[in-house]
Amino acid sequence: MKSFDKTFGVLGGDKRNYYLAKALKDDGYKVRLWGFDKLGTMDCEIASALDSDIIILPVIPFSDDENVVSPYSNSNLNLKEYEDALKDKIIFTGIKDKFLSAFPDMENRVSSYSDREEFAVKNAVPTAEGAIEQALMHSDITINGSKVLVCGYGRIGKVLSEMLRGMGADVTVSARKQSDLAWIKLNGFAGIKTGDFTEINSYNFIFNTIPSLILREDVLRELSKDTLIIDLASLPGGVDFACAEKCGIKAIHALSLPGKIAPKSAGEIIESTILNILKEDDG
Numbered sequence: 001m002k003s004f005d006k007t008f009g010v011l012g013g014d015k016r017n018y019y020l021a022k023a024l025k026d027d028g029y030k031v032r033l034w035g036f037d038k039l040g041t042m043d044c045e046i047a048s049a050l051d052s053d054i055i056i057l058p059v060i061p062f063s064d065d066e067n068v069v070s071p072y073s074n075s076n077l078n079l080k081e082y083e084d085a086l087k088d089k090i091i092f093t094g095i096k097d098k099f100l101s102a103f104p105d106m107e108n109r110v111s112s113y114s115d116r117e118e119f120a121v122k123n124a125v126p127t128a129e130g131a132i133e134q135a136l137m138h139s140d141i142t143i144n145g146s147k148v149l150v151c152g153y154g155r156i157g158k159v160l161s162e163m164l165r166g167m168g169a170d171v172t173v174s175a176r177k178q179s180d181l182a183w184i185k186l187n188g189f190a191g192i193k194t195g196d197f198t199e200i201n202s203y204n205f206i207f208n209t210i211p212s213l214i215l216r217e218d219v220l221r222e223l224s225k226d227t228l229i230i231d232l233a234s235l236p237g238g239v240d241f242a243c244a245e246k247c248g249i250k251a252i253h254a255l256s257l258p259g260k261i262a263p264k265s266a267g268e269i270i271e272s273t274i275l276n277i278l279k280e281d282d283g
């Protein structure tokens, strides 16, 4: 069966899932949405949503009380009560392990869209835009004319450093691999080796994308009190936040930015990733 003939049941989630459902519908797919009654939308009964070929759960599928994460619903949904209805379904979520901890027998039918490279690359755009928004909200100066350090030259580091340059910042990028330092130079940025932070007190903004403790006490003590740190790395992040507070340095751990600043774009990124996976499975 080609994915175009299939019905999608979108269960809960934040506005990303709402826009994902809308994008599927706009692209001509049959969609049954549950978990958005607070938005006054085309919600359907849970049994009807589960009676779909493909079930799409939130990025983090379950909350601590094991219900499907559904902040826009007045009802709760414990999927364990509907385990039989999940048999033979194709299931998508962001954090697959969280799903498997509740349904360990469904390993071969659940896919994670957030494990896909194209998802992470496309998601770097709303993340970088959100990082810049955070920087502007928490500072009194413009990015234009500022001295900025971007730690890490992975997906987000690449997109963010280009955006910051486009806004007129003087951008330095850090990386640990010589090959990345070569690309940084070739792309016209100043480059420094991650950890070699000798002139770190000259930056107005530091954006961290490295998921490892990089901005430790010894580095933080060298910073100017006017430096603003925006840490984008997933928990626990790359900054010693307790030390930053003690040193009087403002450090913001800015997480889940795509869903917060651009839920429509983020939902469309999820949609296109899921369709890519299904098309590949179709052969």
Ligand code: NAP
Pocket (backbone or CB within 6 Å): 120, 123, 124, 127, 152, 153, 154, 155, 156, 157, 175, 176, 177, 194, 209, 210, 211, 212, 231, 232, 233, 234, 254, 255, 256, 257, 258
């Ligand atoms: P990525 O492409 O893997 O880039 C990570 C960068 O960190 C690479 O340059 C990598 O260098 C470097 N790195 C990793 N470990 C290091 C270490 N121990 N020492 C020095 N450098 C190290 O990842 P990404 O897609 O840019 O994402 C970056 C982080 O942001 C992740 O934690 C991701 O989960 C998170 N994220 C946050 C948001 C948000 O809203 N805040 C949204 C999406 C993702 P190598 O190539 O040498 O390993």
